[in-house]
Amino acid sequence: MSPVTIRDVAKAAGVGVGTVSRVINQHPSVRASTRQKVEDAIATLDYSPNPIARQLSLGKTLSIAVVAPFFIRPSSVERLQGVETVLSEANYDLVLFNVETQARRDTLFRILPRGDSFDGILIVTLSPQDVEADLLLQVQVPVVLVDAHHPRLNRVVIDDVAGGHMATQHLIDLGHSRIAYISDILESPFRHEGASARRFQGYRQALAAASIPYRHEYYRQDRHGVLQAERLAHQLLELPAPPTAIFTASDTQAIGVLRAAEQRGIAIPKQLSVIGFDDIEIAEYMHLTTIHQPLFTSGVEGAQRLLELIRQPSVPPGRIEEFHLPLRLVQRQTTAPPPASAIDIVDDGLDADLINY
Amino acid sequence: MSPVTIRDVAKAAGVGVGTVSRVINQHPSVRASTRQKVEDAIATLDYSPNPIARQLSLGKTLSIAVVAPFFIRPSSVERLQGVETVLSEANYDLVLFNVETQARRDTLFRILPRGDSFDGILIVTLSPQDVEADLLLQVQVPVVLVDAHHPRLNRVVIDDVAGGHMATQHLIDLGHSRIAYISDILESPFRHEGASARRFQGYRQALAAASIPYRHEYYRQDRHGVLQAERLAHQLLELPAPPTAIFTASDTQAIGVLRAAEQRGIAIPKQLSVIGFDDIEIAEYMHLTTIHQPLFTSGVEGAQRLLELIRQPSVPPGRIEEFHLPLRLVQRQTTAPPPASAIDIVDDGLDADLINY
DNA sequence: CTGTTAGCGCGTTCAC
């Protein structure tokens, strides 16, 4: 049993509750001798303050909500790790809110701003819509977006367009011209308003810059996941003029492509190059070439910014900041020059089904 | 701003706070007409109850703590997924406590039982010591262990001995006799008091049953992790009579072995068989043969049991339950019969450095 | 059925 309250301690120490409170909160104005008495009482009674009551009184909760599609995006977990490091060190509780469906996403955006349950909210890989952002802004709760966007919310992001460009350029540099792109749904059922869409832009820009026409048939999308990407890869590989390289919007999807290739007996990277995005831990084990983004760091930065926001209650306008993280190509073993046999076919295939950028 | 309280609603609806509270909590005894008035007021004021205040009043927190070595054990994350599913559906907040060091582990076990911050605690892959269990029992907080043990605490577990036996037997059935075992430290710096140790037992039992002498040099341990296992594998592979098969206490460690083999140009499974344990998601992508345990399900079961415990305040003695989950071998592409060349060497190597079981 | 009041445990004025 632990229903020993501050009052019990006060009684035991022969002082008032106010004094006990001061001792607990390191308040200077307490005589050393009485402080000692109180501390003794605390020790013998094995007292510890009730956090809930403290919260109610203080109006703070010392806990922050972290919202993300954790289990369908391995990258979220790596970001979470960064968040956890910062939060636990700052003695904040981390309350996890996982999102897997559209419904859940909407519910959370409606519920989270309510009540004063959290001192701050960290939203990962989920971009709020205007009305949702309004709600957040309205209740004045500190919010930071990680890998997500909204013009009126602070955020930690990367340059997705540049990333898409970088990946595609790598393939072009290797000699590829039949380059496909697989991504999750751009119209974003998750209203992510997508990183994938911006990477797609980078992809098209790189293609255009190299005078490689954009082929609509080389672009495929589906819900995010290994299996979905695997299916899309099969479609791509069955094309009359299949791509010699595939760029995917995430490493998870790249794994799907790798699986499809394996099932078809297509050698990687000899016959097909694959490049992913994110550089999640597993990418290394699978020797996947990919675009590295600082996942752990994004969590750290996001959490730190949130803590800053919480500590300095800036005036309502509060300057919105967009913090950019660097990207870099990590070349491993899934990309190589296209097979000689494929290069010949290039010109043939180009005429049909071709859309200029 | 959202400092609209229950009192504001009462005033606006022209009723007392008690009535508003009843409406909120679905209490039956409220006339439909007044209920309507209150609901209107709630809607126009956009009111929502302050959870903290509610908690203080109720003496409940509607949140449960989940403690685990999340980021060093991918299996924890998969278990977490099951936990999250149950908890979010039951409307409980999930507060995450990550453990990476011995110090953090000890702190958590000391802090967590304090205060009435959580309605329940779920401890994953971390076994409390007797004094720690005492504390937990003393404060009467509902606790469930998942993949962890303590005689006086409810738990969801697997039969690790059987699992170790199963893995080893598979190797024996394939014709191996030079079978090594890699695990994390059995004396457990994390005081896990080990699944790894029990799997080790199963390993030795299977060996003994097949009349294969136990060779101490074939057993290696180090902190849990890919890199550590990779180093251990190198040691094993440099032995005069290297093993033809390696059983690891976790898939994470198996990956380390795979990497070591790759670095040495050893073909898997032709020249070396590898079998892991857990069947984490990545195991499938890497074609790893392993012992499958229901990770997601363990989280679901653990969370459900915890919720039961919370709902039915059983008398202090409360029957302790141990819930067992099934195991099964998942054969993929990292195990095969030993190479013919190795079979000859077997008898030679056996004489030296040999310890009978 | 419904308004009123007494806590829940703690932080924080205020006077002393």
Next chain:
DNA sequence: GTGAACGCGCTAACAG
């Protein structure tokens, strides 16, 4: 320097 009283927002028990 320290004790007493009030308030945080809500629920529950008690009158009416």
